[in-house]
Amino acid sequence: MKIVIVGGGMGGTILGNNLARRLHHELRTGKVRITMLSASDRHMYQPGLLYVAVGSMMPDELYRDQAGLLEPGIVFHVDPVENFMLDKRQVKTKSGAVHDYDVLVIATGSRAVMDSIPGLAENAETFYTEESAVRMLKRLRGFQGGRVVITVGVPHKCPMAPLEITFMLHDFFKERGIGDKVQLHYTYPIGRVHSLENVAKWAAPEFDRLGITYETLFNMKEVDGKTKTLTSEEGSSCKFDLLIAIPAHKGMEVVEKNGLGQNGWIPTNRTRLNMEGQENVFVLGDTTNLPISKAGSTAHFEAEALGENIAAMVKVGSPVRDYDGKVFCFIEAGKDRATYAMFNYTTPPDPKAPTRAVHWFKVAYNKLYWASARGLL
Amino acid sequence: MAEKRKIDARGSFCPGPLMELIAGIKAANVGDELEVLSTDRGSAADIPEWIKKVGHELLTTTEENGVWHITVRKTK
Numbered sequence: 001m002k003i004v005i006v007g008g009g010m011g012g013t014i015l016g017n018n019l020a021r022r023l024h025h026e027l028r029t030g031k032v033r034i035t036m037l038s039a040s041d042r043h044m045y046q047p048g049l050l051y052v053a054v055g056s057m058m059p060d061e062l063y064r065d066q067a068g069l070l071e072p073g074i075v076f077h078v079d080p081v082e083n084f085m086l087d088k089r090q091v092k093t094k095s096g097a098v099h100d101y102d103v104l105v106i107a108t109g110s111r112a113v114m115d116s117i118p119g120l121a122e123n124a125e126t127f128y129t130e131e132s133a134v135r136m137l138k139r140l141r142g143f144q145g146g147r148v149v150i151t152v153g154v155p156h157k158c159p160m161a162p163l164e165i166t167f168m169l170h171d172f173f174k175e176r177g178i179g180d181k182v183q184l185h186y187t188y189p190i191g192r193v194h195s196l197e198n199v200a201k202w203a204a205p206e207f208d209r210l211g212i213t214y215e216t217l218f219n220m221k222e223v224d225g226k227t228k229t230l231t232s233e234e235g236s237s238c239k240f241d242l243l244i245a246i247p248a249h250k251g252m253e254v255v256e257k258n259g260l261g262q263n264g265w266i267p268t269n270r271t272r273l274n275m276e277g278q279e280n281v282f283v284l285g286d287t288t289n290l291p292i293s294k295a296g297s298t299a300h301f302e303a304e305a306l307g308e309n310i311a312a313m314v315k316v317g318s319p320v321r322d323y324d325g326k327v328f329c330f331i332e333a334g335k336d337r338a339t340y341a342m343f344n345y346t347t348p349p350d351p352k353a354p355t356r357a358v359h360w361f362k363v364a365y366n367k368l369y370w371a372s373a374r375g376l377l
Numbered sequence: 378m379a380e381k382r383k384i385d386a387r388g389s390f391c392p393g394p395l396m397e398l399i400a401g402i403k404a405a406n407v408g409d410e411l412e413v414l415s416t417d418r419g420s421a422a423d424i425p426e427w428i429k430k431v432g433h434e435l436l437t438t439t440e441e442n443g444v445w446h447i448t449v450r451k452t453k
């Protein structure tokens with residue numbers, strides 16, 4: 001059986017290693033072959049970008065060599081897929097190679113799209129890539145005070161990042177001794193400060209306590225760099241001295257180009273994780289259209305369920321369990337306190353008061369991630 | 378001439394239906410009527426709130442077998 005995994009990020013890597021362990025014997029005897037096709041020879045721990053933006057991690061700490069993370073037995077090529085030929089059970093890569101599959105897994109991730117809002121890319125800082133996070137750090141270091149607007153579009157990866165960066169900026173400026181010269185203002189597209197209701201209920205009073213103002217039902221329309229004004233689709237506007245943006249995301253262009261899903265989101269069965277209408281094509285992580293958070297932990301729990309199911313399909317011809325929508329997210333509530341949210345399709349999260357212990361656990365996880373990617377955690 | 382359009386956002390969760398309405402309103406002409414179908418309770422509360430904030434006209438909100446039908450006229 002030929003298993004092809006497209007994407008060597010969080011979801012693809014955890015799945016590949018999980019499968020290689022479960023199918024160790026079948027790989028050795030040649031009954032199963034696992035091939036991973038990815039766009040990069042390096043693996044980035046993307047959650048670290050949040051810390052790079054405030055100077056508490058360096059970019060080089062976020063990378064590992066992808067081949068070194070994979071179990072022996074997985075055939076790895078840095079050769080991105082350009083064509084998905086699902087009717088022929090084949091994919092074609094940039095180099096022109098054609099790979100046949102019996103089972104295909106698509107885990108190509110998502111990307112922040114700054115240029116969907118006129119003026120945003122030119123006038124806002126963000127931290128969703130290494131380059132932008134480093135640029136944002138330099139801006140923050142040089143900032144002498146004024147109005148900082150944190151503006152959010154949906155959907156975006158890491159559901160907690162908008163709240164986290166806001167709380168972290170509060171402490172960052174306080175520590176620099178200019179807390180009283182900075183006014184933080186937060187905007188969010190729906191009628192509360194976070195899409196998860198209980199998280200919003202926890203975060204709004206925290207904002208009030210820290211003097212952080214906010215406007216909800218605010219969907220970015222355009223940015224005027226001359227007057228330093230951000231306007232919304234709703235007709236309101238806000239002035240800024242420093243604008244930090246988490247813009248709406250899309251899946252990868254290749255997904256949309258191949259007609260697999262609008263805006264790069266692939267219609268996915270919520271429990272089996274197969275692409276709708278395709279029994280042997282599975283979708284993992286950010287690129288699904290599932291109404292759950294686009295988070296590394298989502299990709300991780302999906303990969304575990306899928307690993308178990310694909311291995312069972314090889315061994316007994318049937319999947320064995322459903323994915324229940326499980327997600328776990330830490331929420332940094334400043335520079336040294338954090339809480340967390342755990343939820344699934346049926347049980348909403350219930351974040352508790354932040355503590356130092358949870359923050360230190362997150363700091364530890366920033367290193368432990370590599371064990372998790374290898375499938376050891 | 379004013380048109381009537383339907384946005385079927387059933388099965389999509391918060392903030393999906395609201396985002397689809399915002400995109401629909403952007404593409405519509407002043408005077409057009411849009412009907413959003415949603416199975417998400419949160420969006421059923423958010424959408425009227427959004428319409429009020431922006432100043433469009435909320436025409437009707439009804440629920441039938443777990444599906445909310447919200448109609449709105451674009452006024453500006």
Ligand SMILES: Cc1cc2nc3c(=O)[nH]c(=O)nc-3n(C[C@H](O)[C@H](O)[C@H](O)COP(=O)(O)OP(=O)(O)OC[C@H]3O[C@@H](n4cnc5c(N)ncnc54)[C@H](O)[C@@H]3O)c2cc1C
Pocket residue numbers: 006007008009010011012037038039040045046047048049050079080081082107108109110127128129157158161252254284285286287294295296297298299328329330
């Ligand atoms: C600033 C920031 C903070 C975050 N914080 C958190 C956090 O605290 N907790 C959390 O759980 N999550 C967090 N996340 C989100 C998390 O990183 C993503 O949700 C996760 O990486 C998604 O995994 P994935 O496998 O779907 O995609 P990715 O990990 O993005 O991997 C996609 C892979 O696909 C490859 N690829 C792309 N195109 C092709 C192609 N055409 N052919 C083959 N391969 C291709 C890429 O090279 C990459 O290897 C954060 C993200 C960011 C940016």
